[in-house]
Amino acid sequence: MFTRRTLLAAASATALMLSASLASAQDKIYIPLVSKGFQHQFWQAVKAGADQAAAEFGVEVTFEGPDTEAQVDKQMDMLAAALAKKPAALGFAALDSQAATPLLRQAQDAGIPVIAFDSGVDSDIPATTVTTNNLAAAALAADKMAELIGGAGKVALVVHDQTSRTGIDRRDGFVNRVKEAYPNIEIVDIQYGGGDQLMSTEITKAMLTAHPDMKGIFGANEGSALGVINAVRETNTQGLVVIGYDSGAAQKAAIKEGLMAGAITQSPVGMGYETVKAAIAATKGEALPKTIDSGFAWYDASNMDAPEIAAVLYD
Amino acid sequence: MTTLPAATPARKPASGAQQKLLAFASLIALLVFFSLASPNFLQTSNILAILQATSVNGVLAIAATLVIITGGIDLSVGTLMTFCAVMAGVILTNAGMPLPLGVLGAIAVGAICGTISGTLVAKMKIPPFIATLGMMLILKGLSLIISGTKPIYFNDTPGFSEISTGSLIGKVFPAVPVPNGVLILFILALVIGYVLNRTVLGRYCFALGSNEEAVRLSGVNTDAWKIAIYALAGSICGIAGLIIASRLNSAQPALGLGYELDAIAAVVIGGTSLAGGRGSILGTMIGALIMAVLLNGLRVMSVAQEWQTVVTGAIIIAAVYADMLRRRRAAS
Numbered sequence: 001m002f003t004r005r006t007l008l009a010a011a012s013a014t015a016l017m018l019s020a021s022l023a024s025a026q027d028k029i030y031i032p033l034v035s036k037g038f039q040h041q042f043w044q045a046v047k048a049g050a051d052q053a054a055a056e057f058g059v060e061v062t063f064e065g066p067d068t069e070a071q072v073d074k075q076m077d078m079l080a081a082a083l084a085k086k087p088a089a090l091g092f093a094a095l096d097s098q099a100a101t102p103l104l105r106q107a108q109d110a111g112i113p114v115i116a117f118d119s120g121v122d123s124d125i126p127a128t129t130v131t132t133n134n135l136a137a138a139a140l141a142a143d144k145m146a147e148l149i150g151g152a153g154k155v156a157l158v159v160h161d162q163t164s165r166t167g168i169d170r171r172d173g174f175v176n177r178v179k180e181a182y183p184n185i186e187i188v189d190i191q192y193g194g195g196d197q198l199m200s201t202e203i204t205k206a207m208l209t210a211h212p213d214m215k216g217i218f219g220a221n222e223g224s225a226l227g228v229i230n231a232v233r234e235t236n237t238q239g240l241v242v243i244g245y246d247s248g249a250a251q252k253a254a255i256k257e258g259l260m261a262g263a264i265t266q267s268p269v270g271m272g273y274e275t276v277k278a279a280i281a282a283t284k285g286e287a288l289p290k291t292i293d294s295g296f297a298w299y300d301a302s303n304m305d306a307p308e309i310a311a312v313l314y315d
Numbered sequence: 316m317t318t319l320p321a322a323t324p325a326r327k328p329a330s331g332a333q334q335k336l337l338a339f340a341s342l343i344a345l346l347v348f349f350s351l352a353s354p355n356f357l358q359t360s361n362i363l364a365i366l367q368a369t370s371v372n373g374v375l376a377i378a379a380t381l382v383i384i385t386g387g388i389d390l391s392v393g394t395l396m397t398f399c400a401v402m403a404g405v406i407l408t409n410a411g412m413p414l415p416l417g418v419l420g421a422i423a424v425g426a427i428c429g430t431i432s433g434t435l436v437a438k439m440k441i442p443p444f445i446a447t448l449g450m451m452l453i454l455k456g457l458s459l460i461i462s463g464t465k466p467i468y469f470n471d472t473p474g475f476s477e478i479s480t481g482s483l484i485g486k487v488f489p490a491v492p493v494p495n496g497v498l499i500l501f502i503l504a505l506v507i508g509y510v511l512n513r514t515v516l517g518r519y520c521f522a523l524g525s526n527e528e529a530v531r532l533s534g535v536n537t538d539a540w541k542i543a544i545y546a547l548a549g550s551i552c553g554i555a556g557l558i559i560a561s562r563l564n565s566a567q568p569a570l571g572l573g574y575e576l577d578a579i580a581a582v583v584i585g586g587t588s589l590a591g592g593r594g595s596i597l598g599t600m601i602g603a604l605i606m607a608v609l610l611n612g613l614r615v616m617s618v619a620q621e622w623q624t625v626v627t628g629a630i631i632i633a634a635v636y637a638d639m640l641r642r643r644r645a646a647s
Binding site for chain 1: 353355356358364367468559563570571572607610614617619
């Protein structure tokens with residue numbers, strides 16, 4: 001009993017200190033961001049951008065997301081808790097737009113503007129959507145692939161999944177660009193590894209076994225791209241052109257080592273920043289465009305240390 | 316058939332009541348604490364949000380409690396829930412059948428899968444951990460295969476979302492629109508609580524967990540009872556599948572992995588012993604509520620997500636340790 005009471009007391013003391021520090025900040029505009037993920041480096045970079053905007057504009061921002069992108073119900077619980085705090089505005093990246101509709105309508109009824117980010121929300125409730133143009137970004141990856149393999153040969157894709165908007169857009173952006181512009185490039189395989197590094201490694205190894213004359217592989221998100229790199233390293237494959245997506249320390253190192261030719265970077269930091277900025281504008285009743293492009297760029301060993309690129313890359 | 320090892324049930328009630336009181340006191344303490352810490356915590360809409368967040372985990376935890384009391388463990392509750400939700404989608408959306416068939420179908424699929432797990436454990440003597448781990452993966456895979464890895468939406472069955480998000484209570488008392496999913500959880504808890512404490516099935520559930528060999532030697536068909544308990548747990552997972560699918564208006568095939576651990580955590584916080592032979596539905600309900608209140612409260616207080624996870628883990632350990640201390644003192 002004694003131990004339990006001590007524990008509880010310690011917990012309450014910590015929490016009281018936390019709430020005290022919050023109380024002092026309570027007159028600030030409060031904007032919660034409910035994201036699709038949390039511990040993944042990409043989401044941490046979105047959070048960093050949001051925190052940066054919070055500091056710059058003097059607002060209070062919190063950032064939450066479920067452990068995996070399958071946990072739609074947990075995201076609903078986070079959204080409900082965020083609404084309970086009566087925020088000035090809300091940033092939201094829906095895992096499943098339809099499931100979120102009742103809660104978003106509740107936000108709308110309470111006059112809380114909703115800013116969609118990343119894959120957006122399939123509804124007319126959000127004031128705007130801050131997102132990467134994934135179709136155009138993947139088309140840029142296809143152009144770079146064509147340039148690097150000399151416009152002809154076999155290529156393959158390792159994609160994170162075939163159901164999410166980003167998975168579909170990056171696959172289609174790449175495939176469509178190859179079809180319309182590069183008739184001599186043959187896409188021999190498209191596989192889905194759930195963004196899991198290890199699974200993507202095994203997929204890539206199987207692809208390389210099936211097609212020893214493969215010229216290049218495009219990994220459509222961080223996990224997929226790292227899986228491709230792993231497989232290249234494990235099988236000691238030479239001369240394969242690997243193009244990745246997003247950044248992260250491991251991918252940046254692979255580009256420096258020459259294992260990866262280059263990658264498309266979104267601007268997760270910019271996404272977090274623009275989301276908070278748009279949310280503040282919405283609380284003031286300012287008009288917002290339908291979508292806000294958070295930006296993308298090609299980077300490789302030659303330009304990754306340039307300030308404008310280094311600023312959007314994350315570890 | 317009716318001879319039971321007398322010692323076990325006799326010891327149970329006293330310590331059980333005390334444990335429930337302790338867990339209940341912790342729940343109240345958390346509620347009071349969060350109400351003081353944040354002005355936004357104690358409002359009807361937030362309390363309803365907490366209850367709704369409890370509904371799925373609570374139902375899964377009830378299923379897990381039954382199996383854990385027999386001395387087993389069920390790791391497949393989460394993916395079985397998803398599998399039942401997907402089957403409801405197949406019946407209602409893909410086959411276009413009427414709503415009651417979808418509901419019965421999901422529960423029946425749960426019962427069948429539970430029967431399979433029970434048979435693996437009871438007849439083929441595969442340890443419950445392994446048998447249900449296998450089932451967990453099989454069901455996850457089957458959910459993805461049957462759904463074609465895409466969510467199945469219930470837009471053609473308008474009444475379906477009412478199962479969880481509608482409110483019968485709200486029709487009578489408009490001020491407290493408790494979602495039906497929560498109502499289902501509480502009714503289910505009452506029913507299974509009754510089954511555990513007042514029926515033969517419940518008595519064998521405890522007896523199997525205390526001393527299976529003694530029960531078997533006294534002439535009871537332990538295999539059949541064990542399979543029946545796993546089947547009941549499976550059908551409860553079917554109900555969880557309906558609640559979550561209804562809440563999301565879709566069967567999400569990739570969902571479910573990890574939910575078994577949340578359910579088991581709720582069970583142990585509620586004082587049910589992983590060694591079997593001891594436990595209660597009331598305890599499990601309080602355990603599930605503690606987890607939901609804790610997460611919601613920390614969120615409403617804007618505690619960083621990293622720390623939410625740390626605190627949840629610490630509370631699980633503290634709750635079980637306090638229970639052990641009290642038990643040891645009671646024994647000496």
